[in-house]
Amino acid sequence: MAVNPAPAPPSPQPISSELEVRIRKRFPNPEGSFNLNVHFRALAGFTILFGASGAGKTTLLDCIAGLTDPDDGRIAVGGEDLYDSEKKRNVAAWKRRIGYVQQDLALFPHLTAGENVAYGLRKLSAAERVTRSREILEAFRIAQLRDRRPSQISGGERQRVALARALVTEPLALLLDEPLAALDRPTKSSLVGDLRRWNQQHRVPILFVTHNGEEVFALGDEVIVLDGGRIVAQGRPHEVMRVPQLETIANLSGFENIFNATVLTLHENRGTMTCQLGGGKVELETPLVRAEVGSRLRVGIRAGDLLLATETPRGLSARNVLPGTILRLEQRDVIISAMVDCGGTEFEVHLTLAARDALQLGPGKSVWVVVKTHSCHLMGM
Amino acid sequence: MNWEAFWLTVRLAAIVSALLIAIGIPIAYWLTYSRWRWKFLVEAVVALPIVLPPTVLGFYVLVALGSHSPLGRWWESLTGHTLAFTFEGLVIGSLLYSLPFAVQPFAASFGAVDTNLLRASASLGHSPVRTFFRIVLPLSKAGLVTGFALSFAHTLGEFGVVLMVGGNIPGVTRTISIDIYDQVQTANYSSANQTAIVLLVISFVVLSIVYGLSRRPWAVGPWR
Numbered sequence: 001m002a003v004n005p006a007p008a009p010p011s012p013q014p015i016s017s018e019l020e021v022r023i024r025k026r027f028p029n030p031e032g033s034f035n036l037n038v039h040f041r042a043l044a045g046f047t048i049l050f051g052a053s054g055a056g057k058t059t060l061l062d063c064i065a066g067l068t069d070p071d072d073g074r075i076a077v078g079g080e081d082l083y084d085s086e087k088k089r090n091v092a093a094w095k096r097r098i099g100y101v102q103q104d105l106a107l108f109p110h111l112t113a114g115e116n117v118a119y120g121l122r123k124l125s126a127a128e129r130v131t132r133s134r135e136i137l138e139a140f141r142i143a144q145l146r147d148r149r150p151s152q153i154s155g156g157e158r159q160r161v162a163l164a165r166a167l168v169t170e171p172l173a174l175l176l177d178e179p180l181a182a183l184d185r186p187t188k189s190s191l192v193g194d195l196r197r198w199n200q201q202h203r204v205p206i207l208f209v210t211h212n213g214e215e216v217f218a219l220g221d222e223v224i225v226l227d228g229g230r231i232v233a234q235g236r237p238h239e240v241m242r243v244p245q246l247e248t249i250a251n252l253s254g255f256e257n258i259f260n261a262t263v264l265t266l267h268e269n270r271g272t273m274t275c276q277l278g279g280g281k282v283e284l285e286t287p288l289v290r291a292e293v294g295s296r297l298r299v300g301i302r303a304g305d306l307l308l309a310t311e312t313p314r315g316l317s318a319r320n321v322l323p324g325t326i327l328r329l330e331q332r333d334v335i336i337s338a339m340v341d342c343g344g345t346e347f348e349v350h351l352t353l354a355a356r357d358a359l360q361l362g363p364g365k366s367v368w369v370v371v372k373t374h375s376c377h378l379m380g381m
Numbered sequence: 382m383n384w385e386a387f388w389l390t391v392r393l394a395a396i397v398s399a400l401l402i403a404i405g406i407p408i409a410y411w412l413t414y415s416r417w418r419w420k421f422l423v424e425a426v427v428a429l430p431i432v433l434p435p436t437v438l439g440f441y442v443l444v445a446l447g448s449h450s451p452l453g454r455w456w457e458s459l460t461g462h463t464l465a466f467t468f469e470g471l472v473i474g475s476l477l478y479s480l481p482f483a484v485q486p487f488a489a490s491f492g493a494v495d496t497n498l499l500r501a502s503a504s505l506g507h508s509p510v511r512t513f514f515r516i517v518l519p520l521s522k523a524g525l526v527t528g529f530a531l532s533f534a535h536t537l538g539e540f541g542v543v544l545m546v547g548g549n550i551p552g553v554t555r556t557i558s559i560d561i562y563d564q565v566q567t568a569n570y571s572s573a574n575q576t577a578i579v580l581l582v583i584s585f586v587v588l589s590i591v592y593g594l595s596r597r598p599w600a601v602g603p604w605r
Contacts, residue, residue: 067500093503094512106501110519119515120505169505 017078018043019173019205023070027059027229036060036070036229042173044203046219048237050210051226057209058103060226061175064207065100066093077172077205099171103178105162107150113137113161114146120169136168140194156187163191167198174206180215192219255300255377256348261286263295272319272373275299280344285319286376298379303350305375308338309368310359320371322347328363329356336361340369382575385552386560393468393556394536397475401483401532402525404476409487410513428481435478439545442474446546466548471556474546478539479532486531490524491517523594534587538580 022039036056049057062068063083064075072085077098082091107116118133137143140160145153150161159179166174180188196219199206208219216223216237223240225233233240261275264283271288275297286299313321324342331337336351338361347369351361361367412424430438446464447453456464464470494517502512518525540558547554549563557576564573 065500065504067503092508093500094506094508096504097506098504100501100504102497102501104497106495106497108498108501108516110516119502119507122506122511165505 017172017204019064019207020074020076021060021064023060023063023073023075023083025059025063025068025070027056034229036063038226038229038231040224040231040234042205042207042222044205045199045221046206046208047221048208048210048216048219048223049226050216050223052211055226056229057226058177061100061177061207061209064173065098065175066091066096067100097169097172099166099169099174101162101166101174101176101179103181105158107158107162107165109150112147112149113142113153113157116150116161117165117168120165132168133164136164139198140164156183156191159183159187159191160194163195167202170202171204173204175209176206177209178211179208180210181212188215195219254302256303256350257299257301257306259299259301259345261297261299263293263297266293275376277345280342282322282343282345284371284376285373286378287374289378300377300379301347301371301375303337303348305372306347306349307370308340308349308351308355308359308361309370310361310365311368313368313370316370318370318372320369320373322369322371324367324369326361326363326365326367329361340367342369382572382579383555383557383560386555386557387576387579389468389552389554390537390556390558393471393475394533396472397479397536398483398529398533400472400476401479402529405480405483405487405528405532406518406525408480409484409491412484412488413491414509427484430478431481435539435541436545438478439474439542442470442477442542442546446470446473465546466550466554468547468553471543471547471554474542475536475539478542479535482531482535483528486524486528487521490521490527493524494520527591527594530587530591534584537583 019042020040021042023036025036026033027036034056036059038056038060049060051057059068063070066082069090070083070085073083074081074085075083077096081087081089082096082098083089107113108119111119114133114137117137118129121129121132124132134143134146137146140163142157142160142164145157145161150158153161159182163176163179180191183191195206208215210216221236223233223235223237224231225240259277261277261284264274264276266273266288267285268288272285273288275284275286276282277284277299284299289297307318309321322342324340324347327339327341327346329336329338331353334353336353336356338349338351338356340347340349349369355361408427412420412427443465444450445452446456448457448463453463453465464473498516498520499509499512502516503509507515538558539556540562543554543556543559547556549555549559555563557580561573561576561580564570564576
């Protein structure tokens with residue numbers, strides 16, 4: 001007797017698509033024109049496009065969305081060609097089903113938030129349009145804004161509306177051009193949470209452009225670093241960002257302090273090593289990397305990761321406490337930037353106005369600079 | 382006050398400016414979004430009636446409508462009479478005469494719509510034509526009103542083209558500006574004054590509407 005095979009269990013997750021991009025495009029920028037030349041795959045989940053402005057990030061997104069044409073190459077989503085210069089194939093932007101949230105959001109000013117969100121659902125029946133847009137408005141916690149115009153809501157709310165408008169169409173891939181740039185920190189993290197939840201149900205590739213290093217760690221499954229139109233690094237955030245291999249990444253992610261260093265001793269049992277900074281006497285305990293005693297490295301430290309103390313600190317977990325003297329203080333907006341001389345090595349330390357006043361800091365004052373081991377980022381020379 | 386001429390003129394201006402909405406929008410659309418390298422030639426042709434003496438325009442329209450031209454012959458075979466010296470002929474002449482006064486504000490307001498909105502609309506699955514109707518037109522309301530009002534006011538006061546194309550037939554082609562001219566010719570100054578004041582007030586009201594909407598009506602044209 002023949003036995004019918006059991007029906008296959010329903011797949012636990014919806015089919016995920018994959019974005020494949022291999023394009024070249026010459027594009028103008030303020031310093032003359034240069035070439036965007038990239039080749040990468042983005043799987044379902046967040047892929048961060050990281051790079052300074054002018055690196056070609058927005059041009060790349062425009063090419064994928066079909067809003068500008070590459071010179072040649074291929075763009076495919078889920079195996080289907082959107083652009084292929086060899087096959088002379090170029091799907092029009094409005095037929096591509098790529099969600100795109102532009103940097104300026106581009107909400108339609110004459111439509112309410114609800115109408116903006118329903119705009120991309122023209123193929124559905126009126127009833128279904130209403131249901132679907134209500135669902136996404138609730139998921140992004142903006143249901144109460146449905147009848148308001150973009151000019152009547154706050155920046156963070158506009159950001160949510162723009163995201164909801166792109167997501168409700170269930171795109172095959174999602175392009176986000178610095179969608180968090182203008183937001184304060186709490187708004188940012190709640191929006192990131194909502195995006196993550198949405199992405200768990202809709203496994204599509206999300207290309208997320210930013211030049212903010214923090215966002216890379218908050219979101220990234222994968223990071224692609226663009227510089228001058230080329231991919232200079234690609235990998236998981238901690239691989240690419242935590243142990244930067246390239247000076248360009250360090251510059252981009254905002255290291256105010258970059259020193260030449262020589263490896264003095266390795267402490268493999270502790271996972272650290274001691275480095276001597278520059279020609280000075282300062283020694284730092286840094287994370288252990290694959291390096292030999294005597295080899296030369298660069299150390300990058302963010303000014304915001306450093307602490308200042310006016311008395312000898314005790315009982316600290318931080319391994320490096322360096323005595324020094326304040327050279328000068330500069331105010332930038334609400335941040336005080338203190339330049340501190342520690343035995344011939346100058347550190348830039350960022351403080352709040354309140355900290356300056358409470359510690360009565362000023363030029364000539366003796367201080368201690370506290371450096372956590374894992375605030376020291378190492379790069380090859 | 383010659384009410385027959387007054388209502389004839391209002392009817393002419395209303396028909397012409399309504400038709401110019403229908404004709405002017407596609408032309409303005411093309412002028413705004415075309416990347417054809419010779420587009421400026423079309424822009425110049427559209428703007429021509431602004432600088433051309435109305436008698437010159439009227440002369441060519443008269444020739445084009447006459448029974449020696451293909452258009453004139455076609456119309457004659459269709460209706461049995463020529464277009465020249467008829468109300469229909471007047472409408473055609475006025476359409477050309479007032480075309481830039483509709484097309485330029487239309488094109489200016491289409492061009493003022495943020496291109497990022499058009500890009501967003503495309504990535505939300507709308508074709509350029511659908512985008513035009515759902516985004517560009519609604520955001521160009523002021524420009525549409527301006528174009529309608531300007532072509533209405535401009536047609537109201539036209540003289541040279543009307544005289545060349547329509548002549549001076551009471552109830553058919555005699556408009557108010559020709560009526561004023563007639564009254565002055567017969568030294569009937571008080572009657573001419575009454576009619577002239579009506580025209581002045583209407584023109585002022587229309588322009589107030591236009592500038593009240595605070596839109597610059599000229600954004601494409603030879604003097605840009």
